[in-house]
Amino acid sequence: MSAPSAEIACDTFPRLLLQHASKRPNAPALREKYLGIWQTWSWAETAAEVRAMASGLAALGFKRGDHLAIIGDNRPRLYMAFAAAQSLGGIAVPMYQDAVAVEMMHVLEDAEIRFAVVEDQEQVDKLLEARESRPQIEHIIFADPRGLRSYDAPGLMSLEALRSAGATFDQAHPGRYEREVALGKTADVSVMLYTSGTTGKPKGVCQSHEAFITAARGGVQFDKLVATDNTLSYLPMAWVGDHLFSYAQFLVAGFTVNCPESADTVMTDLREIGPTYYFAPPRVFESLLTSLSIRMEDASHIKQRLYNAFMKVALRCGSDILNGRAVSAKDRLLYALGNVLVYGPLKNTLGMSRIRVAYTAGAAIGPDLFRFYRSIGINLKQLYGSTETCAYVCLQPDGEIKFDSVGKAAPGVEVKIADNGEVLVRGAMVLKEYYKRPDATAESIDSAGYFRTGDAGVFDSDGHLKIIDRAKDVGHLLSGEMFAPNYIENKLKFFSHIQEAVCFGNDRDHVVAFINIDLTAVGNWAERRHIVYSGYIDLAGKDEVVALIKDCVEKVNAELATEGELASSQIARFLILHKELDPDDDELTRTRKVRRGFIAEKYEPLLSALYSGKTVQHIETQVKFEDGRTGSIAADVKISDAKRLPALGKAAA
Amino acid sequence: MSGAGVGRREIGDVILKVDNISLRFGGVKALTDISFDVREHEIRAIIGPNGAGKSSMLNVINGVYTPQQGSITFRGEQRRDMNTHEAAENGIARTFQNIALFTGMTVLDNIMTGRNLKIKSTFIEQAFWLGRARREEIENRKKVEEIIDFLQLQSVRKTPVARLPYGIKKRVELARALAAEPTMLLLDEPMAGMNVEEKQDMCRFVLDTNDQFGTTIVLIEHDMGVVMDISDRVVVLDYGKKIGDGTPTEVRNNPDVIKAYLGAH
Numbered sequence: 001m002s003a004p005s006a007e008i009a010c011d012t013f014p015r016l017l018l019q020h021a022s023k024r025p026n027a028p029a030l031r032e033k034y035l036g037i038w039q040t041w042s043w044a045e046t047a048a049e050v051r052a053m054a055s056g057l058a059a060l061g062f063k064r065g066d067h068l069a070i071i072g073d074n075r076p077r078l079y080m081a082f083a084a085a086q087s088l089g090g091i092a093v094p095m096y097q098d099a100v101a102v103e104m105m106h107v108l109e110d111a112e113i114r115f116a117v118v119e120d121q122e123q124v125d126k127l128l129e130a131r132e133s134r135p136q137i138e139h140i141i142f143a144d145p146r147g148l149r150s151y152d153a154p155g156l157m158s159l160e161a162l163r164s165a166g167a168t169f170d171q172a173h174p175g176r177y178e179r180e181v182a183l184g185k186t187a188d189v190s191v192m193l194y195t196s197g198t199t200g201k202p203k204g205v206c207q208s209h210e211a212f213i214t215a216a217r218g219g220v221q222f223d224k225l226v227a228t229d230n231t232l233s234y235l236p237m238a239w240v241g242d243h244l245f246s247y248a249q250f251l252v253a254g255f256t257v258n259c260p261e262s263a264d265t266v267m268t269d270l271r272e273i274g275p276t277y278y279f280a281p282p283r284v285f286e287s288l289l290t291s292l293s294i295r296m297e298d299a300s301h302i303k304q305r306l307y308n309a310f311m312k313v314a315l316r317c318g319s320d321i322l323n324g325r326a327v328s329a330k331d332r333l334l335y336a337l338g339n340v341l342v343y344g345p346l347k348n349t350l351g352m353s354r355i356r357v358a359y360t361a362g363a364a365i366g367p368d369l370f371r372f373y374r375s376i377g378i379n380l381k382q383l384y385g386s387t388e389t390c391a392y393v394c395l396q397p398d399g400e401i402k403f404d405s406v407g408k409a410a411p412g413v414e415v416k417i418a419d420n421g422e423v424l425v426r427g428a429m430v431l432k433e434y435y436k437r438p439d440a441t442a443e444s445i446d447s448a449g450y451f452r453t454g455d456a457g458v459f460d461s462d463g464h465l466k467i468i469d470r471a472k473d474v475g476h477l478l479s480g481e482m483f484a485p486n487y488i489e490n491k492l493k494f495f496s497h498i499q500e501a502v503c504f505g506n507d508r509d510h511v512v513a514f515i516n517i518d519l520t521a522v523g524n525w526a527e528r529r530h531i532v533y534s535g536y537i538d539l540a541g542k543d544e545v546v547a548l549i550k551d552c553v554e555k556v557n558a559e560l561a562t563e564g565e566l567a568s569s570q571i572a573r574f575l576i577l578h579k580e581l582d583p584d585d586d587e588l589t590r591t592r593k594v595r596r597g598f599i600a601e602k603y604e605p606l607l608s609a610l611y612s613g614k615t616v617q618h619i620e621t622q623v624k625f626e627d628g629r630t631g632s633i634a635a636d637v638k639i640s641d642a643k644r645l646p647a648l649g650k651a652a653a
Numbered sequence: 654m655s656g657a658g659v660g661r662r663e664i665g666d667v668i669l670k671v672d673n674i675s676l677r678f679g680g681v682k683a684l685t686d687i688s689f690d691v692r693e694h695e696i697r698a699i700i701g702p703n704g705a706g707k708s709s710m711l712n713v714i715n716g717v718y719t720p721q722q723g724s725i726t727f728r729g730e731q732r733r734d735m736n737t738h739e740a741a742e743n744g745i746a747r748t749f750q751n752i753a754l755f756t757g758m759t760v761l762d763n764i765m766t767g768r769n770l771k772i773k774s775t776f777i778e779q780a781f782w783l784g785r786a787r788r789e790e791i792e793n794r795k796k797v798e799e800i801i802d803f804l805q806l807q808s809v810r811k812t813p814v815a816r817l818p819y820g821i822k823k824r825v826e827l828a829r830a831l832a833a834e835p836t837m838l839l840l841d842e843p844m845a846g847m848n849v850e851e852k853q854d855m856c857r858f859v860l861d862t863n864d865q866f867g868t869t870i871v872l873i874e875h876d877m878g879v880v881m882d883i884s885d886r887v888v889v890l891d892y893g894k895k896i897g898d899g900t901p902t903e904v905r906n907n908p909d910v911i912k913a914y915l916g917a918h
Contacts (some may be wrong), residue, residue, distance in 0.1 A: 007854030035798035146803075420737055611778065627853075 011186035012209040014050070014087040016157060016251040018181065021047035024254070030076035033261035033269055033413055041076055043254070045239035048164070049077070051177050052142065053084035056166030057115065058176070060139050064183070065090030067111045067192065069075030071104075071127075072119025073097045074233040074246065074259045077143050077159060081117040082247060085491070086190050086209070088180050093192045093204070093240040096410075096590045098583075100628055101126040106201055107194055114137045121147040128153055143441065152204050153202045173585035187467045192435055193240050193387050196589040203558055204435030205240075205387045214428040215385075215392035216248035222278075222395055223357045229255035231277045231353075234266045239591060240387040241361055245279050248390070270351030278355050281362035283592060285369055285380070286519075288350060290496040294524045311375075318343075318375030324346040343376040352378050359383050361391060364467065364486065367403040373400065382406045384467060388444070388451055389413075390429040394465050405464035415465060416450070422471045424450040473596070475506030481568040483511065487598065489570055491559060495552040500581050502594050503571070504607060512574040512610040514603065515549055516580050522548070537635050540576045546640055549576055553642040567647030573610050575617075577603070586625045606637060615639050619624040664885065665693030668869055669714065669837065671726045674710055674723035676893075683709040684720065684893045691837070694869045696837060696863055698880045700914070701890035706871040711839050712888065714871065715747050716740045717898060746835035748826040750873075756815040760794035762804055763799065763814055764890050767832025768793040797832055803865070804858055827858060831866075838862070838874040844879055852876070856883055878907050881905065889913070 010016045025044035031041055041049065061067070068085035070092055071079050075485045082092040095104060097119065107113075108130055116127055116137060119266040124142050131137045131153075139155045143149060143161050170177060175408030190209040196201040219225070233246035250257045255277065260269040276377040317331040324558055327335075347353045358373070358380045365382060373380040379398070382633065384406035385391035393415060409415040413427040430451045434440040444452050456471040468474065477483050492501035492513065499518040502506055505511035522545060526533055533539040557570040560612075581587040586600055600607055602621070609617035620634040681683075686847040691697045699707050712718045714725065716735030724731050727743060732793045746767070772779075773794060774786040795804050801807055803823050809817060814825060821916040823843060830838055842858035843859065844852045862868050862884055874880045880887060881901040889910045897903075897910040904910055 035795065035802055036807075037798075147864070150862065261807045262805065268808070615748075 011213060012188070013251050016183045016185060017083050019051060020251070020254045024227070027254070028256045030079065030257050030259070032076050032259040032378055034431040045478065046080060049170045050080045050083040050087060051170065052163040053080060053159070054087040054166065054180070055170040055177060056162035057084060058088055059169035060115070061163050062088055062090055063300050064565040066090045066115065067093045067113055068114035069093050069095055069108065069111070069113045070118065070237065072097050072143065072264060074237055075143060076259055078117065078119065078237065079257065081248060082191070087177065088186070089188060089193050091189050092198055094243070095194070095420055096230045096236050097123065099590065100584070101129045104135065108137060118143070119219070122143040122158065124148060124151070158213060161478060162202055179347055184209070186213070189432060190377040191243060193243060194589045195237065195387050196593065203437055203440055206432045206435055207390060208432055211429045211431070212244065212248040212390050213252060215244060215253040215390035218392060219308045219395065220249055222411060223430060225232045225249065225253045225255060225277060227254040229253065229276045230258060230273055231255060232260065232270055232273050232275045234260050234263070235281070236590070239348060240391045241279060243363060253595055254257065258591045267351070274354040276353060276354050276356045278352070279359040279361070282360050282365040282369065285360060285365065285373060286493070289369060289372060290518060290521050293496055294521060297528070298525070301560050307342055310342040314343060314375040315371065318377060319401070321380060322374055322377060323567045339377065343611060346376055346470070347378065355379065357381065361385065363593065364490045366490055368494055370378060370403050384465065386453060388431040389425055389453070393425050402464055405460060405466045407465065408463055409465070417459060418459060420471065421458070423453040423465065423467070425453055426450045434604060450584045452464055455529055469472055477511070477568055478507060478509045480567065483569050484566070486561070487566070488556065488571070489594070491556045492552065497525065497548060498552060500594065502599050504600060505569060511569050512573040513553065513571050514599065514606070515574055515576045517545060517549065517576055536580060537578050537633065540578055541638060543637065546576060546638055550576070550640055550642055557642060557644050561645040561648050570644040571638060571642050572644060575610060575637050575639045577622055578619065578637050579623060580635055609639055664695045665689070668728060669692040670726040671714065672724050672726070674720045676713060676718055676720045682793050682893050687890070689869055689888045689895065691867055691869060693868060693884040694863070694867050696859070696872065696883055697872045698741040698884035698887045699871065699879070699890060700880055700887055705895040707890055708841055711841055711871070711873055712748070713746065715745055715839055721816070728765055728903035735910055741833065744836035745839065746830040746833045747839035748830050748841055748843060752822050752826055754814045754822060754825060757809050757813060759813055760809050760817070761801070761811060763825055764797045764828045764832050765793065768797065769879060770833060775882040799830050800828050803861070819852070820847050823847065824858065825857065831862065834844060837866060837871065840870060842873050844874060844876055844877060859883060
């Protein structure tokens with residue numbers, strides 16, 4: 001733990017920021033597309049804004065240890081708010097911007113939020129609504145004044161006003177800002193990220209400057225990130241991955257973070273920026289590939305043939321070339337040709353031409369999906385981590401990429417497997433505690449300082465960790481064979497026609513599945529076949545669509561048949577749900593993980609129909625719209641049997 | 654999370670007044686003896702069943718039709734009729750019931766056409782991209798970008814209009830009208846044919862426009878709910894005659910209106 005002396009001073013985020021501002025004041029730190037033009041904040045400007053914001057907060061009475069809620073899309077000024085709070089020894093509490101007021105209530109109360117910096121009217125409205133029952137929210141500071149001109153709620157002010165109040169305060173108290181920054185200790189809590197709440201109420205995970213800086217330094221060195229790298233930040237700021245990539249690593253490596261114009265323009269902005277360092281959850285890569293396949297199907301005959309031919313080459317040798325393995329001269333030549341004709345233009349269309357390192361995390365990625373991106377030369381890697389470990393446990397080293405593992409223990413992290421198969425982690429990046437939850441803290445950190453991840457995993461012979469499922473989700477069929485629902489669901493979800501899948505089978509005699517079709521992909525497929533449909537429900541109920549999905553399910557069964565113990569997890573019966581699973585209806589977490597238990601309860605009639613011999617089941621379901629209103633939809637859901645194969649040896653694959 | 658705010662802005666003096674307007678097409682009486690006024694910064698709705706003469710009324714205000722009888726007083730100046738060019742120069746912009754956009758052009762270019770009247774540089778200057786033309790283009794583009802931001806059209810900025818869904822096209826039309834920086838905006842059934850969500854968005858944008866820029870808005874609408882929610886005052890037409898005028902509550906309680914319009918609901 002002996003860092004070089006020059007780095008000791010830079011052990012908190014505000015100090016890292018000041019260091020960049022003094023060393024390279026004019027280099028770009030943050031960019032945002034506004035009014036159609038990329039606006040840039042240099043490091044010096046960023047530091048000045050943070051200083052003004054922090055002074056403004058100080059003028060309002062923000063003290064050391066206070067919490068600052070930060071709610072909104074990824075915006076430079078909101079990232080600056082993190083640093084502003086931390087400059088004063090405060091703790092940033094980013095919250096999911098698409099959560100409705102009721103969901104925010106818990107966090108607002110739990111974190112005792114008095115100060116909030118938010119993006120716009122939408123968030124202000126939610127906080128004002130929350131304030132009716134949680135009067136401790138004193139100050140609401142908004143970045144975008146649109147629509148807020150006539151609001152006169154007490155404690156409501158614009159970021160502009162905060163900054164000018166801050167400038168005045170700064171002049172009246174010279175040296176105060178420097179003193180506050182100097183008071184910060186590396187072991188202080190810098191940020192509180194709330195868990196997604198897959199089980200129970202979200203818990204506040206307290207992470208110190210040290211934890212995130214350790215994780216960021218490790219990652220930066222591991223992937224040789226430099227100050228000239230560019231990244232696009234578009235994932236929720238409340239997600240640990242974004243905090244690591246767009247905040248911690250940004251301040252450690254000093255690269256440029258680019259914020260998209262709006263959530264709908266991410267794809268265009270991605271192409272304009274051409275990031276060199278990119279991260280996305282599997283579903284983003286999935287939807288990119290889905291839209292790509294759709295567009296390919298609409299392309300001219302020549303283009304299609306070219307694409308198909310060269311994708312075969314890429315799948316054969318692309319990832320080996322990327323991994324630096326030996327590949328025949330003929331394949332190399334073909335691949336080079338393919339790069340000019342297909343992969344290059346493809347990457348350009350995706351905005352991925354300049355990517356040196358791309359990461360995916362948050363959920364398992366389908367091996368075929370993973371293989372696709374790597375084969376066209378995108379260095380896509382997986383990492384493994386959680387909110388409690390600063391998203392930093394395992395990384396895949398360049399050249400040692402395995403599709404089914406998450407890589408080796410990252411520098412500075414100790415990983416071991418408990419007797420029950422659970423992955424245990426120790427290191428500086430492990431959380432300090434759950435906020436106000438000593439019981440939960442004690443439960444998840446053992447006496448030796450190991451954090452229980454709750455994931456079941458195994459190390460393979462090369463020391464790569466392979467995650468199978470959530471430890472508590474791994475169950476057993478009545479016959480005693482292992483049942484890993486996530487594993488099967490991920491296989492299903494790889495099909496572009498399947499958006500979401502939920503499998504059941506624990507303590508049952510066979511496995512059944514709920515399926516959500518992908519409206520874009522299946523819609524396009526239906527159009528091509530002149531199948532008329534009015535919307536999701538209608539499309540999901542079409543016999544042709546059921547047959548299409550049945551085909552996917554049977555392919556998964558065929559794969560499972562080759563995988564030893566998992567062969568008995570083949571899907572016996574399935575149905576296509578009449579509505580899309582949605583976080584607003586509590587069926588998915590905000591990070592879009594399925595809440596299996598909740599879904600089983602909510603759709604109990606469907607589940608029991610799957611386990612009885614019925615072929616059709618009527619169901620009525622409540623849905624919540626984005627504006628908080630509720631409605632209900634009813635449908636007759638068709639239930640189908642899928643063919644199961646006898647277990648085969650691996651060789652048969 | 655509504656917060657539809659009527660009465661947040663100061664409603665000013667009468668800016669437009671129509672007196673005893675009658676309009677005939679041959680033997681068909683489209684409008685008979687219509688009088689009403691519009692105050693500065695208000696949202697004024699004209700409602701009525703199909704064929705009541707709503708669009709004709711709008712076309713009279715904006716100079717497309719010349720009424721056989723009556724006068725229009727705009728900003729204190731009384732006249733027999735408006736002409737379209739004059740109306741535009743006087744800060745009156747409009748949208749159409751049936752979308753009238755350049756379908757082959759991008760959203761951005763369509764909105765740029767709304768800046769037409771603001772361009773002073775000559776054809777030659779523009780052709781050679783000389784000083785003034787260049788300055789103007791940048792200025793106008795900036796204004797257009799502000800409107801794109803305001804109406805949240807960023808994601809379709811470079812998309813040809815023909816490829817857009819109906820609701821967005823309507824929004825582009827509003828954007829083009831706003832590009833002229835009008836003091837008065839005439840909206841011809843801005844929410845017709847929209848789904849609930851699109852209608853809500855449109856209402857929000859109409860209210861925001863009124864609130865942010867203080868634009869006086871005259872809108873024709875079919876959807877009673879929408880009108881009652883966002884308008885300050887409502888004129889009701891039926892068979893070319895005015896049968897009601899007042900605040901939404903007054904109109905709702907007016908027996909003639911109930912009979913002619915609401916009764917059919």
